[in-house]
Amino acid sequence: MTVSFVAASQLPTPFGIFTLHGFADEHTGKEHVALSMGDISSEKPVLMRVHSECLTGDALFSLRCDCGAQLQTALQTIAENGRGLLLYLRQEGRGIGLLNKIKAYELQDGGADTVEANERLGFAADLRKYDMCKAMLSHLGVSQVRLLTNNPRKVQALEQQGVEVVERIPLQTGQNPHNERYLAVKAGKLGHLFP
Ligand SMILES: Nc1nc2c(ncn2[C@@H]2O[C@H](COP(=O)(O)OP(=O)(O)OP(=O)(O)O)[C@@H](O)[C@H]2O)c(=O)[nH]1
Numbered sequence: 001m002t003v004s005f006v007a008a009s010q011l012p013t014p015f016g017i018f019t020l021h022g023f024a025d026e027h028t029g030k031e032h033v034a035l036s037m038g039d040i041s042s043e044k045p046v047l048m049r050v051h052s053e054c055l056t057g058d059a060l061f062s063l064r065c066d067c068g069a070q071l072q073t074a075l076q077t078i079a080e081n082g083r084g085l086l087l088y089l090r091q092e093g094r095g096i097g098l099l100n101k102i103k104a105y106e107l108q109d110g111g112a113d114t115v116e117a118n119e120r121l122g123f124a125a126d127l128r129k130y131d132m133c134k135a136m137l138s139h140l141g142v143s144q145v146r147l148l149t150n151n152p153r154k155v156q157a158l159e160q161q162g163v164e165v166v167e168r169i170p171l172q173t174g175q176n177p178h179n180e181r182y183l184a185v186k187a188g189k190l191g192h193l194f195p
Pocket residue numbers: 050051052053054055065066067070091092093094095096101104105114118148149150151154171186192
C-alpha cells in the first residue's frame with residue numbers, strides 16, 4: 001500500500017473554509033482527498049468522517065441512499081465544531097464501481113435488496129478497504145479520532161491499522177420514503193447500528 005500526498009489548497013464551502021489535501025493511491029490508481037478544518041495535528045482526538053464515494057448520492061441528489069445527507073451533515077458538524085476531518089475515499093458502490101452499482105440498482109428495481117443485487121453480480125456485499133486511511137492520517141498527523149459513523153466495521157478497520165477510535169458518533173440523517181428498504185438492509189444484513 002503506497003499512498004502519497006500530492007498537494008493541498010483552500011476549499012471554501014457553504015459550511016466554511018476547509019483545506020483540501022490530495023493523495024495518490026499508487027496501488028489502486030485512485031485519487032483520494034481529505035478535507036480538514038482547524039488544527040488537526042494537535043493532541044486532542046479529531047472529529048472525523050470516513051466517507052466512501054457515492055456519485056449518485058453525493059453529487060446527483062439521489063434519494064436511493066443516505067450518502068448525500070451524511071456528507072452534508074458531516075461537513076456541517078465539523079464546521080460547527082471548528083476542527084475536524086473528512087476522508088473522501090474513492091471506492092464507489094462499496095467498492096464495485098459506478099457502472100456495477102447501476103447494474104445493482106437495476107436488479108434492485110426488479111426486487112433484489114442491496115446485498116442480493118451485489119451477490120447476483122458476483123460480488124461480496126461490501127468490498128471496501130480502509131488501509132489508505134492510515135497513510136492519509138499519518139501525513140496529517142492524526143492518531144486519535146471521534147468517528148462519525150453507524151458502521152462498526154469501519155471502527156474495527158481503523159483500529160486494526162493502529163488508529164485509535166476514542167468514540168463512535170452516530171450519523172443518522174437523510175431517511176426518506178425511497179431509502180427505507182436500503183436502510184433496513186444496512187441494519188439487518190450489514191451490521192449498521194441505528195438506535
Ligand atoms: N453496491 C452498492 N453500493 C451502494 C449501494 N447504495 C450505496 N452504495 C455505496 O455504499 C457506500 C456507502 O456505504 P454505506 O453502507 O451507505 O455506509 P457506510 O459508509 O458503511 O456507513 P456509515 O459510516 O454509517 O455511513 C458508497 O460507496 C455508496 O456508493 C447499493 O445499492 N449497492
